[in-house]
Amino acid sequence: MINEYPRVRFAPSPTGYLHVGGLRTALYNYLFAKSNDGKFVLRIEDTDRNRLVENAVENLINTLKWAGLDYDEGPDKSGEYGPYTQSERLDIYHKYAKQLIENGKAYYCFCSPERLTALREEQQRLKLPQAKYDKHCLNLSKSDVQAKLASNEPHVVRLNVEPGERVLIDDLIRGRVEFEREVIDDQVLIKADGYPTYHLANVVDDHLMKITHVIRGEEWLSSTPKHILLYEYLGWEIPKFAHLPLLLNPDKSKLSKRQGDVAAEDYRDNGYLREALLNFVALLGWSTSDNKEFFTMEELIENFSIDRVHKAGAVFNIEKLNWLNAEHLRAKPASELLAMLKDEMKKSKYADKSFSDEYLLLIIEAMRERVSFIKEYIDNCPYFYEEPHSYDEAVIAKRWKEDSADLLRKFLEKIKALENPTKEDYENSLDQVAQENGVGKGRLIHPIRLVVSGVGIGPGVFDLLYILGKEKVVNRIHKALTVLDK
């Protein structure tokens, strides 16, 4: 190991949003760092200027912050190994490219894109085992190269893969993976526009930034031999690798936009809690031996271990996410829920109305076990915020009997006499009416719920009445009697 303490990095390219797969990669890196007293670095891989997206970096950073994946070093933080944005490190990559060229481990290539395409097509037509660059420019004489360079001919720098032993990867998750050197292409290291490719930049930066463990998606496994060669050619120590399984669509293809939300921001905007998303995504490819599934961030840090990461891809199953969201939501203290509800309120159709904290807190306690998302504290119980506009027909059919109106009137009389009725007062009143009329309590309970809420579901009816308060209850019963008592 290069350092006593591990250093890991999350190195996304700024494509505009944070993919949930990226979120999980970031999380695993973060957990690995935190659980090993290591450092977590954020590095922006923006070497493809054709895919630059406005505000992508800012958005990425915001989302990471929202998720709570705080990094020790990064573009907007100080650190010994900066800058942490690759487009600001161009001279560094050129320095090492030059070194590689001098040592014969890389070479200038002046082939046109047309020639490369033709070459590839030719290879395909001949059904050659594998398509590779033909090292055409490696055979250029020194003076030829100098002349072309001097006349500013467009060129790239390629890795010079020489025959040799198999390249071995000892992956922390997959164990040993071997590649024949013959299958490794002379990868472009520096593009014609002077920017490095991922392969060069990633190796140079990981080394210079003293990264000890490269934890990344499985899509990188196939190009890891190129990276290992680069480390060898540069004479650098090779970091440990851990290639994470992919996140999949329900049809097992790689998680993509077409089949649902892939941006972490989408989940945030749809009301998912960071705790739930992180917990869920952590479980996609990792588990503990005791099958524990509900984790706080602290517990994740405490329990995480890279060697308990799976090898196979995992389908992103939204139903389990929903369940975890409900679990995390219920685990929150009322004060926090209150703040969230007030926030949500501002975005709802009740934005203009104002409710006291006391009132909202009562709703929170009553609805706690009945919601999975914060917005459901509004959507699932509109009757706390406004009078019912209608009465559920199915509930009327089932619960509204011939004597309902009459019983309601009697209940109304009883509670009108009450002063600041408590939950128990309502219950006593109802008991009395039921007894006096020789009917079961249900005969009162269901119609009452119906007329004060408009629906047949919700908190206990006495909670409902108490929360709404006598005035609203009386008014709503009155109103309902004019509508339903025909």
Place this chain on the structure above:
RNA sequence: GGCGCAUUCGUCUAGCGGUUUAGGACACCGCCCUCUCAAGGCGGAGAUCACGGGUUCGAAUCCCGUAUGCGCUACCA
């Protein structure tokens, strides 16, 4: 096509040669609780451990092959 990785209930997974009639979770179904809906409790259905060969007294677990899926195969990351 080549190279690589993977393969346990619908899904996420436990399992690391015998304690397994393969365990848990989500979803689903039923029962209990109960004024409704939830939550909670209990139970059910759901996996010939992809398939075929080995190795072994014994394999979901080790080895080999096949199949399937996925990834890479760019001057994208």
